Amino acid sequence: MQTPHKRRVRYKGKYPKKFEEKYKELQPEKYKETAEHIIQKGNTPAGTHRPICVEEILSFLDVKPGQIGVDATLGYGGHTQKILDCLKGEGHLYSLDVDPIESEKTKKRLRDQGYGENVWDVCLMNFANIAEIEKKAGKLDFVLADLGVSSMQIDDPKRGFSFREEGPLDLRLNPQAGVPASERLKEMDAEEIEGMLFENSDEPLAKELARAIMSAKRKKQPIETTSQLREIVEQVVLRTKPENPKEAVKKTCQRVFQALRIDVNSEFEVLDSFLEALPHILKPGGKAAILTFHSGEDRMVKKSFQYYAREGIYSDIAKDVIRPSAKECASNPRARSTKFRWAVRSDVQKYE
Ligand SMILES: C[S@@+](CC[C@H](N)C(=O)[O-])C[C@H]1O[C@@H](n2cnc3c(N)ncnc32)[C@H](O)[C@@H]1O
Numbered sequence: 001m002q003t004p005h006k007r008r009v010r011y012k013g014k015y016p017k018k019f020e021e022k023y024k025e026l027q028p029e030k031y032k033e034t035a036e037h038i039i040q041k042g043n044t045p046a047g048t049h050r051p052i053c054v055e056e057i058l059s060f061l062d063v064k065p066g067q068i069g070v071d072a073t074l075g076y077g078g079h080t081q082k083i084l085d086c087l088k089g090e091g092h093l094y095s096l097d098v099d100p101i102e103s104e105k106t107k108k109r110l111r112d113q114g115y116g117e118n119v120w121d122v123c124l125m126n127f128a129n130i131a132e133i134e135k136k137a138g139k140l141d142f143v144l145a146d147l148g149v150s151s152m153q154i155d156d157p158k159r160g161f162s163f164r165e166e167g168p169l170d171l172r173l174n175p176q177a178g179v180p181a182s183e184r185l186k187e188m189d190a191e192e193i194e195g196m197l198f199e200n201s202d203e204p205l206a207k208e209l210a211r212a213i214m215s216a217k218r219k220k221q222p223i224e225t226t227s228q229l230r231e232i233v234e235q236v237v238l239r240t241k242p243e244n245p246k247e248a249v250k251k252t253c254q255r256v257f258q259a260l261r262i263d264v265n266s267e268f269e270v271l272d273s274f275l276e277a278l279p280h281i282l283k284p285g286g287k288a289a290i291l292t293f294h295s296g297e298d299r300m301v302k303k304s305f306q307y308y309a310r311e312g313i314y315s316d317i318a319k320d321v322i323r324p325s326a327k328e329c330a331s332n333p334r335a336r337s338t339k340f341r342w343a344v345r346s347d348v349q350k351y352e
Pocket residue numbers: 049050051052072073074075076077078079080096097098099102125126127128146147148149150151173270
């Protein structure tokens with residue numbers, strides 16, 4: 001039987017606003033012109049991700065054919081693809097990600113472009129367990145980690161990462177494991193919510209927000225969706241009579257959602273395990289490159305690099321944080337908060 005033709009959803013105005021209506025952006029290979037036009041305007045086509053600091057990372061890693069390394073955060077595969085091109089079919093790259101939905105799409109797209117199993121493996125795993133890769137691959141020439149979330153995850157309302165879009169308050173990188181943010185809020189008391197907001201995002205209104213969330217819970221007011229949480233944040237922020245209410249609400253929502261994301265995905269704990277494992281799995285002269293997106297992460301990377309440098313396990317580390325160029329930030333505003341740090345493994349045996 002012939003399937004009846006379904007009309008594509010129509011949208012109002014010149015450009016589609018809702019994620020599911022952006023069918024051209026969601027197929028950038030098919031609609032190249034649309035994707036290029038959106039990039040030129042300084043935006044990221046929905047369902048894609050633009051890799052950040054590519055030149056800086058490639059120039060530091062200096063990947064050569066025959067080397068073995070890990071991209072700990074595959075995402076849309078922008079960095080992975082560039083590294084694979086440097087390998088020229090010799091050596092091996094292991095690309096890790098915890099997100100089964102997006103990593104499967106990226107794997108299929110890059111396999112279709114000819115990156116085969118001989119040179120590239122995708123591993124659905126948390127980078128906290130990166131030492132498992134060393135067990136099968138041996139010591140590594142390089143490791144890259146581009147922390148946080150990808151644009152595809154942020155843009156998809158079903159994932160609940162964005163306060164701008166109505167969706168379930170989920171925020172899990174792997175929606176098949178753990179509990180969504182809405183459940184976490186049910187489990188926590190006022191003190192825990194305040195601590196979570198303060199420790200994960202330095203939220204100045206942590207106490208007031210925790211009280212408001214608890215009060216909503218007592219009144220059996222649901223906090224199951226992104227907009228339900230945003231409304232609570234809005235009420236708390238507006239009570240403080242900020243000079244620029246719109247901006248204040250936006251910034252507070254960003255911090256609250258970031259804090260919840262960090263909590264739900266145990267981001268500090270897994271980063272800690274990753275940073276601990278790094279010096280053990282690199283070859284002498286092996287290189288580590290890490291991109292971070294908020295001060296909590298950057299502090300952890302900096303401290304770990306400095307600690308192992310003092311111990312003589314890293315022979316060299318980035319003296320200062322490296323920022324994407326003004327040109328890159330202008331063309332991709334999502335790059336603005338990026339900080340890049342690197343370290344080089346020394347040849348001391350102590351940590352092998
Ligand atoms: C900023 S994106 C990476 C983008 C990628 N470099 C690119 O060029 O498209 C971060 C990715 O890391 C993944 N991720 C975050 N934490 C992770 C973890 N602990 N283990 C493995 N993957 C993780 C996210 O699911 C997301 O896909």
